[in-house]
Amino acid sequence: MKARVSVMLKDGVLDPQGEAVRHALGTLGFAGVEAVRQGKLIELDLAATDRASAEVEVRAMCEQLLANTVIERYSVEIL
Amino acid sequence: MKAAVVTFPGSNCDRDLAVALSAAGFEVARVWHKDSDLPAGLDVVGIPGGFSFGDYLRCGAIAARAPVMQAVVRFAAAGGHVLGVCNGFQVLIEAGLLPGALMRNAGLRFVCRPQRLRVATADSVFTAAFRPGVEPVIPIAHHDGNYRAGPELLARLAGEDRIAFTYIDNPNGSAGDIAGVLSDNRRVLGMMPHPERAIDPAQGSADGLALFRGLAAALAPA
Numbered sequence: 001m002k003a004r005v006s007v008m009l010k011d012g013v014l015d016p017q018g019e020a021v022r023h024a025l026g027t028l029g030f031a032g033v034e035a036v037r038q039g040k041l042i043e044l045d046l047a048a049t050d051r052a053s054a055e056v057e058v059r060a061m062c063e064q065l066l067a068n069t070v071i072e073r074y075s076v077e078i079l
Numbered sequence: 080m081k082a083a084v085v086t087f088p089g090s091n092c093d094r095d096l097a098v099a100l101s102a103a104g105f106e107v108a109r110v111w112h113k114d115s116d117l118p119a120g121l122d123v124v125g126i127p128g129g130f131s132f133g134d135y136l137r138c139g140a141i142a143a144r145a146p147v148m149q150a151v152v153r154f155a156a157a158g159g160h161v162l163g164v165c166n167g168f169q170v171l172i173e174a175g176l177l178p179g180a181l182m183r184n185a186g187l188r189f190v191c192r193p194q195r196l197r198v199a200t201a202d203s204v205f206t207a208a209f210r211p212g213v214e215p216v217i218p219i220a221h222h223d224g225n226y227r228a229g230p231e232l233l234a235r236l237a238g239e240d241r242i243a244f245t246y247i248d249n250p251n252g253s254a255g256d257i258a259g260v261l262s263d264n265r266r267v268l269g270m271m272p273h274p275e276r277a278i279d280p281a282q283g284s285a286d287g288l289a290l291f292r293g294l295a296a297a298l299a300p301a
Contacts, residue, residue, distance in 0.1 A: 070180040
């Protein structure tokens, strides 16, 4: 079973990297990009076979390591 | 007086920190990240600067989960003194010993330069030995030193007099110009500037000496 975790900065937390990307897109002539937020995508291969318990476990991984919940939010997708 | 300095894969200021603590009179043990216990009878633990675990995932995140850090957390909970510098500050935040977060510098650039600071409180063993009003020049060298805290936390840190150092001419966008913060028991300090790189005039500044001397004076047996 695979799990996919996406980690993004919370709304309201300034993302200087996203802002730099937005600026570079403007330089390339892509007009109308109003905001860019940059995050992380983490894929996990799990031995688990039960989707519900796998999701509980991956959420625990997010809380303990994968995300810094002071500034980041995460979402978990079991594939 | 006994100190320990932790080394993680990618630490690069561990020896400098050990030298600075030795110069102040500490007997310094070197501790490896896989050690699950600290030496007995320690007065202070130093978490050094560098790029632990290549800054993978987030700066300090992997190091904060290393076996030795559980021992450091126990040491701090028992009232031990802990100093985290630069990457060490990031590790202490990730380990939950200090509040807030350290993000990419607002200007996106790695900043490496002598930095003038304000000593924002004299009420800690780390800051007590600085002469009142002095503005120490201590080097900074980091890419992720932009201290983030919500309005509530900022007010609490200020109200509890837990801001140890602030920047004069903020180099990285830190909220409240914060360069270093103390734990609620005032015995854990995390700071982005490198006092261990300013202990001899030949380094361009010896302003960091006051931190190590103050620590030694406070922890010396009566």
